[in-house]
Amino acid sequence: MTDLARSTGAASAAFVAVDWGTSSFRSWLMSAAGEAIAESRGGEGILHCIGSGFAPVLRDHLARLGAPDGMPVLICGMAGARQGWREAPYLKTPTRLEALHEGTIRIDAPGDIRILPGIAQARADRPDVMRGEETQLLGVTEPDFTGLVCIPGTHSKWIRIEQGHVIEFSTHMTGELFSVISQHSILAHAVETDGPSAADNEPFREGLAAALAAPSGLTALLFRLRAAQLLGFEQRADGAARLSGLLIGTEIADVLHRHGARPLRLIGAGQLGRLYEAALKAQGFDVIVADAEEASRLGLAKAAIDIWGAQF
Amino acid sequence: MTDLARSTGAASAAFVAVDWGTSSFRSWLMSAAGEAIAESRGGEGILHCIGSGFAPVLRDHLARLGAPDGMPVLICGMAGARQGWREAPYLKTPTRLEALHEGTIRIDAPGDIRILPGIAQARADRPDVMRGEETQLLGVTEPDFTGLVCIPGTHSKWIRIEQGHVIEFSTHMTGELFSVISQHSILAHAVETDGPSAADNEPFREGLAAALAAPSGLTALLFRLRAAQLLGFEQRADGAARLSGLLIGTEIADVLHRHGARPLRLIGAGQLGRLYEAALKAQGFDVIVADAEEASRLGLAKAAIDIWGAQF
Helix, strand or coil: CEECHHHHCCCCEEEEEEEECCCCEEEEEEECCCCEEEEEEECCCHHHHHHHCCHHHHHHHHHHHCCCCCCCEEEEEHHHCCCCCCCCCCEECCEEHHHHHHHCEECCCCCCEEECCCEEECCCCCCEEECCHHHHHHHHCCCCCCEEEEECCCCEEEEEEECCEEEEEEEECHHHHHHHHHHHCHHHHCCCCCCCCCCCCHHHHHHHHHHHHCCCCHHHHHHHHHHHHHCCCCCHHHHHHHHHHHHHHHHHHHHHHHHCCCEEEEEECHHHHHHHHHHHHHCCCEEEEEEHHHHHHHHHHHHHHHHHHHHC | CEECHHHHCCCCEEEEEEEECCCCEEEEEEECCCCEEEEEEECCCHHHHHHHCCHHHHHHHHHHHCCCCCCCEEEEEHHHCCCCCCCCCCEECCEEHHHHHHHCEECCCCCCEEECCCEEECCCCCCEEECCHHHHHHHHCCCCCCEEEEECCCCEEEEEEECCEEEEEEEECHHHHHHHHHHHCHHHHCCCCCCCCCCCCHHHHHHHHHHHHCCCCHHHHHHHHHHHHHCCCCCHHHHHHHHHHHHHHHHHHHHHHHHCCCEEEEEECHHHHHHHHHHHHHCCCEEEEEEHHHHHHHHHHHHHHHHHHHHC
16 A cells, blocks of 8 residues: 555545456545545456455455545446456447446445446447546546547557547557567567567657558568568667557558547557657647556546535 | 379479478479479478488488489479578569579589579568569469469468569568467457358458458457457357458558559469459459469479470
8 A cells, every 4th residue: 555645635535446457456545636545556457356256355455545444436447347347338439428427337235336337339330349448538538628539558549539528439459469479470580579679769760650651551561570681671679669660650540541630638658658659749649648547547536526526 | 202194194204393391392203394294292391401401301302203313403492591401592673583593503412403592672661572482473474474463371472573574572471460360369269260260251251341441450450350249240250251351351452552453363272362362353353363383383394494494
């Protein structure tokens, strides 16, 4: 437990916010104003809990946070998936972010424990799902926001929002493709994955430019990475950065093609977030960056205040 | 050894043609007119030979073919790679196919054993290499051929030929992406790879159409395959065919974008060749299909006759 109250003053606790993902658990003791007073985190994501149960993990963290018995708890993320604690059915696009809390489901247990829903794009031509990101969207947008939100990662998400409504979104397997291609394909010989995998350096920018210039060419650009090394145009040490540039460039080219360069909120973390920021600014996007964890906490706070605010 | 002479009449043997790839060895006893009289094949690709040596493998197959001592041998494929028997340096694009035999290197051994060169596109902006396919190209094109050649596979190759000259080419990692994505990514849950992986059925054609409609969208189309199953739009049993359609469609969309639908020789084998044939015809390509193995043998025969024809 980290006692955040020392820095924020001794605000009194009103609820607990939990971001419960596939492989991580993060919780915060929150004030009625939406400030974090204390936090407790661990590796007990839902993969961990499927065997051992969800309630004991939550109970443990509530104790570490020093949360009083019966304090309301609001959860977002994979805990609400079918294979999670209890399924919180998806809201369907188009949907208003401010109405997210109306889709919470309640856990059948003492106290008031709720899980926020994910959002599904239930269209046969563009099916897609999110769970956890919808809470970050709520956290980083104003009620009348119009523009795009980008959440880079293993499965990058791009969300088009009009006047606070999620209109449509797409998930790009960019990070996962980096991982499987660099580990399991012939490019494993051309990419040093134990080195820094993604620096905003010349090979990264060249990969980005190559993909932006040939948005349909990914299957060929990948082989060219290896051929460039065979023919002595490039070093193996540059392979990871170039591969990263090719994949992120293909993702951005597709989004540019669909949406153009609109006002953009980038929910990033660490080096990957900075790579996307540089790449998106270079393509003319007007980027405002938000921290991923803070976005989740803010979204949980907004929804909690909508649910229980009158009681606080 | 298969004695092909029975069906072709007792033509007398003039040379031996060998297609020596990464994981396979195929050889034919050939007549002066370029007809196969007998064949001998095995799994002794260069990966096998790197440890145990190349000469003994060849000797063994020559004996099985009943080739007389000192008969000329012409080899194409990975045996001429840096890690092969002896490196046959790449010819550089643009290059005339009829001149391929001028790039052979001779093995320092009794008799006359030669290896045909590969072709490199030694351009920093589009580096690419082939080794083995150049011989197939020679086999399936006339000296004045103008058009495209497609060689589908793990690494599909597309070659633009003008008046018998290889002008440029690109290698697409289509088959390998199918393999790593279906085995190692989250889509492993959405694709039954032990089932028929690529049938010209409705899910394949839908995948193809989706990729052709969104040529830059591969990273998102892949995730959508999984989302479609989560949301009940599609069955897991259809995953492999759809994935195959998405990847082949992305490859074809890129080629269409670069070259348009030109006269096309398709060097195919088996089910994959038929899938490409159907997909390419549907996109307006004027397709003539050639068998992959026959293309290699024909190319070897043309080159051998250019080298030794006068002696036969």
